Amino acid sequence: MNAIISAPELASALTGENPPVLLDVRWQLTMSKASGEPPFDGRAAYGAGHLPGAVYVDLDRELASAPGARGRHPLPDLAEFGTAMRRAGVSSGTPVVVYDGGQGWAAARAWWLLRWTGHPDVRVLDGGLPAWEGPLETAVPSPAEGDFEPVPGATGLLDADGAAALARSGVLLDARAGERYRGEVEPIDPVGGHIPGALSAPTNDNVDADGRFLPAAELQARFKTLGATEGTEVGVYCGSGVSAAHEALALAVAGIPAALYVGSWSEWSSDASRPVAVGPDPQ
Structure with a gap:
């Protein structure tokens, strides 16, 4: 299975028999220790418009632990990661498509974590949100609870x-x-x-x-x-x-x-x- 999906392919998949769960992982790295610039607000960007049905996932809080001796984005606590994924509607038998603002880094982090913890069907929207030509929505969805239980070790x-x-x-x-x-x-x-x-x-x-x-x-x-x-x-x-x-x-x-x-x-x-x-x- 290809690890990426094009916007037209995603539009078709969303109308299929087993549509994917959509995760919005918009995030940007502050590239200076002394820039003074405010951090990018991914949740605000999500609130301004996202793919229909997409759930926002916070990279710093749900895809990583607090920074420290293990690095700036160490692995998340797996119990907390699993809770976040189930809250977003992720189940082991349902495909997942992840996207971000276009850079692809944050979406790839979510893709890698889900793959590493055993999800069999995860893809990244190639080109991110800018590649999407369909409608956006501002409503926050309430997906049914997923059943995904992370089991680490599926990838290196x-x-x-x-x-x-x-x-x-x-x-x-x-x-x-x-x-x-x-x-x-x-x-x-x-x-x-x-x-x-x-x-x-x-x-x-x-x-x-x-x-x-x-x-x-x-x-x-x-x-x-x-x-x-x-x-x-x-x-x-x-x-x-x-x-x-x-x-x-x-x-x-x-x-x-x-x-x-x-x-x-x-x-x-x-x-x-x-x-x-x-x-x-x-x-």
Whole structure:
């Protein structure tokens, strides 16, 4: 099954015999430690208009635990995550489609969490809300309680030691912008640079100007140049495990399974004893 769905395909699925549950996960990252800018209000954006029947999911509160030593977006408490998903109407036998404001990062985080915890049928709306040409609504739905019970382990998960080992034995991709990988700038975390051995693979290079994923063949070609092919052990990380989920989604579109280091650079760089590489070379 393809991990993404186009807007026309979604419109057709919503009129089918088993329409998907829709999750709205609009969220934006504040890219400066001292910007002073107010955080993006996803719930307000949802209230101004969302896909009919969609339920809002808060990334910071329902798809992650509080920031701390495990990173800025550590894994959520699974009992709380399961409660949130059931409240949104998610059941194991019902397909789920997730969307955000178009960047795709937040939607991919929800996709990855649901897949990792065992949901068999989750897709991301390619291009997000801007790709949708149908009606929007402002009413907040009250879906029937779902039955989804998260069981972790259906897909790969890395911790810091596992990420370091994979950078030596397989392919570890850094999904952040190249300047952050090289250590030239670091607007959020304590120090710039990358995990030694990791390869720079900005997730923005996986999409076109409209935020839609490149065709699978193009993604396969891109990842092949990085050594990430079917049969290779691949892992991904970013700043806090959000944009890396988008890279994992791109890899899934290309047919390449990948493990996610959820703590990512925000966890790695918080421990001064961990090595840091800078510059364009992996080591």
